[in-house]
Structures are given as structure tokens and as C-alpha cells.
Amino acid sequence: NAGVTQTPKFRVLKTGQSMTLLCAQDMNHEYMYWYRQDPGMGLRLIHYSVGEGTTAKGEVPDGYNVSRLKKQNFLLGLESAAPSQTSVYFCASSYFYRSVETDTQYFGPGTRLTVL
Amino acid sequence: AQSVTQLGSHVSVSEGALVLLRCNYSSSVPPYLFWYVQYPNQGLQLLLKYTSAATLVKGINGFEAEFKKSETSFHLTKPSAHMSDAAEYFCAVSGGGTSYGKLTFGQGTILTVHP
Numbered sequence: 001n002a003g004v005t006q007t008p009k010f011r012v013l014k015t016g017q018s019m020t021l022l023c024a025q026d027m028n029h030e031y032m033y034w035y036r037q038d039p040g041m042g043l044r045l046i047h048y049s050v051g052e053g054t055t056a057k058g059e060v061p062d063g064y065n066v067s068r069l070k071k072q073n074f075l076l077g078l079e080s081a082a083p084s085q086t087s088v089y090f091c092a093s094s095y096f097y098r099s100v101e102t103d104t105q106y107f108g109p110g111t112r113l114t115v116l
Numbered sequence: 117a118q119s120v121t122q123l124g125s126h127v128s129v130s131e132g133a134l135v136l137l138r139c140n141y142s143s144s145v146p147p148y149l150f151w152y153v154q155y156p157n158q159g160l161q162l163l164l165k166y167t168s169a170a171t172l173v174k175g176i177n178g179f180e181a182e183f184k185k186s187e188t189s190f191h192l193t194k195p196s197a198h199m200s201d202a203a204e205y206f207c208a209v210s211g212g213g214t215s216y217g218k219l220t221f222g223q224g225t226i227l228t229v230h231p
Binding site for chain 1 (some may be wrong): 120125150152157158159160161162165206208217218219221222223224
């Protein structure tokens with residue numbers, strides 16, 4: 001199993017450009033998440049999905065959109081990139097076993113995005 | 117609302133010394149608590165988690181943490197540090213009654229291990 005993979009690993013954008021980050025998991029997990037990591041702030045939830053075809057907003061959703069057309073994939077889009085979106089983006093997934101609140105989230109290796 | 121505070125953004129220890137990373141939480145409901153580790157240029161990996169069973173939780177790589185409700189703490193310890201323990205450590209809390217397993221993370225603590 002590859003676990004959780006993210007594409008691309010690095011990206012540099014100019015202000016106003018758009019891009020899509022791809023997250024894929026091969027563990028048949030129902031739940032998927034997108035976080036951003038900024039120095040001194042830990043990880044903050046951007047959007048999440050509780051199943052194929054469903055998405056919802058997290059703590060910091062502004063400027064981002066997501067889609068989950070297939071169970072194994074969760075896409076994060078930036079429509080018009082801004083320097084404030086310079087960050088490291090992590091995707092995670094979890095399997096609903098007994099309680100979603102105690103299930104382990106498995107993280108991808110991250111995408112480092114710089115917006116100039 | 118839930119929150120996590122990690123005391124000390126940087127901790128430095130000598131190889132073989134005790135590792136103590138501090139985490140305090142705030143939660144209006146019984147919390148579930150997690151410690152994750154992030155090695156350089158990698159994603160987060162679960163070290164251990166507290167899910168209301170035993171208050172002393174043992175994790176991977178010799179780490180353990182004790183849930184203390186009276187102190188609202190979940191400190192991470194390891195008796196003897198190894199060079200390979202150098203990483204960033206995150207404490208996180210869930211249990212806010214959501215349907216999607218919302219995790220609230222602390223700010224992170226960078227552990228440096230000196231030879």
C-alpha cells in the first residue's frame with residue numbers, strides 16, 4: 001500500500017494563478033481532510049469530506065475549493081492564489097472504525113506551495 | 117471549543133536524557149488526545165493516542181503519555197533520547213462532538229537531540 005500520496009511535492013505560483021493539489025489514498029478510507037501548516041500555528045483544517053461526493057468547510061476554507069468525485073481522491077483547488085496561501089499543505093484520511101473521533105488520521109508527505 | 121497548548125516551541129536534550137514535551141488541553145467535553153511526530157520533509161505520523169481507556173498510553177519508539185484530567189495535561193515522555201528522535205511533535209485533541217473527527221492541533225514542539 002502506498003498509503004496517502006500527494007501531487008505535486010513543490011509548486012511556485014504567481015499571485016492570481018490557479019492550481020489543483022491532488023490527494024490519493026489506497027486504504028479505502030471514508031474520511032479525507034486538507035490541512036495547511038504554517039510556522040508556529042500547527043495544522044489547521046481547510047476542508048474535509050466524509051464520503052464520495054460530499055465536502056464541507058473546516059476552520060480556514062476561504063480561497064479554497066475541494067472536490068471528491070472518487071472515494072480515493074480528494075482535490076484541493078486554489079482559484080486565485082494569494083501570498084497568504086504560501087504554506088505546506090497536508091492531506092489526511094481515516095477509516096471509520098468505532099468512532100470517528102478516535103480514529104487515526106493518516107497523513108501524506110505534504111505539498112510545499114509558494115505564492116509570489 | 118477545544119484548544120491545545122504546547123509549552124515550549126523548542127526543546128533540546130542530550131542523547132540518553134529524559135524527553136518531556138508538554139501539552140495542555142481545553143475541552144468542554146471528554147477529550148480524545150493524540151501525539152503526532154513529523155520528521156523533516158515528511159508528513160505526520162501517529163505516536164500514540166488516548167481514547168478514554170488507560171490513562172497511561174504507550175506508543176511507538178519508546179514514547180508514552182499520561183492523561184491527567186485534574187491538570188488537563190497529556191505530556192509526552194521518553195526515558196532516554198536517541199538522535200533519531202529529533203523531529204517536530206504535535207499534540208492534538210478531538211472529541212468536540214463533530215461527525216467528522218475534527219482535530220485541533222497545538223503549535224508544535226521541535227525536539228533537538230545533542231550527542
